Amino acid sequence: MGRDEGWNGGRLVEMTTEECWELLVSRPVGRVAYADADGLVVLPVNHSVTDQMIRFRTSPLSELARHVDGQRVGFQVDGTDDSHESGWSVLVRGRAALTDVDLHERGDGRPHSWVGGNRLLVVEIKPDQVTGRRLLAT
Numbered sequence: 001m002g003r004d005e006g007w008n009g010g011r012l013v014e015m016t017t018e019e020c021w022e023l024l025v026s027r028p029v030g031r032v033a034y035a036d037a038d039g040l041v042v043l044p045v046n047h048s049v050t051d052q053m054i055r056f057r058t059s060p061l062s063e064l065a066r067h068v069d070g071q072r073v074g075f076q077v078d079g080t081d082d083s084h085e086s087g088w089s090v091l092v093r094g095r096a097a098l099t100d101v102d103l104h105e106r107g108d109g110r111p112h113s114w115v116g117g118n119r120l121l122v123v124e125i126k127p128d129q130v131t132g133r134r135l136l137a138t
Helices: 017-026 063-068
Strands: 011-014 029-036 039-046 048-050 053-058 072-081 086-100 121-136
Touching: 017 048, 017 072, 017 086, 017 121, 029 063, 039 053, 039 063, 063 086, 063 121, 072 121
Parallel strands: none
Antiparallel strands: 011 121, 029 039, 029 072, 048 053, 053 121, 072 086, 086 121
């Protein structure tokens, strides 16, 4: 019998905006999605969430910095429980803006970068839409 044979599947449940924000804060790594000349790009980034803004650092010379300022982007955070075939996903859609890292005081929205080097810019995503759903095991 194949893996999917006989499996009844889980049930999707939409989450409230409040649940989505709690989960966004709970994970240090998410993925930012943007478009460049070749199409969609999705990159993992470690982030911080303060005042319902998502922030992460990048280099001024990065492809990311060249393509997101003033543009609409997506940001996604998720979690899974493989043993129970369940999980959740939060999707943020909004507009990104670049700011200087010095404008953010340490501990007050200034994200810490896991990657070394000159990460002198902060990408701020101001959400237009925050949605999420859970896959509940049966």
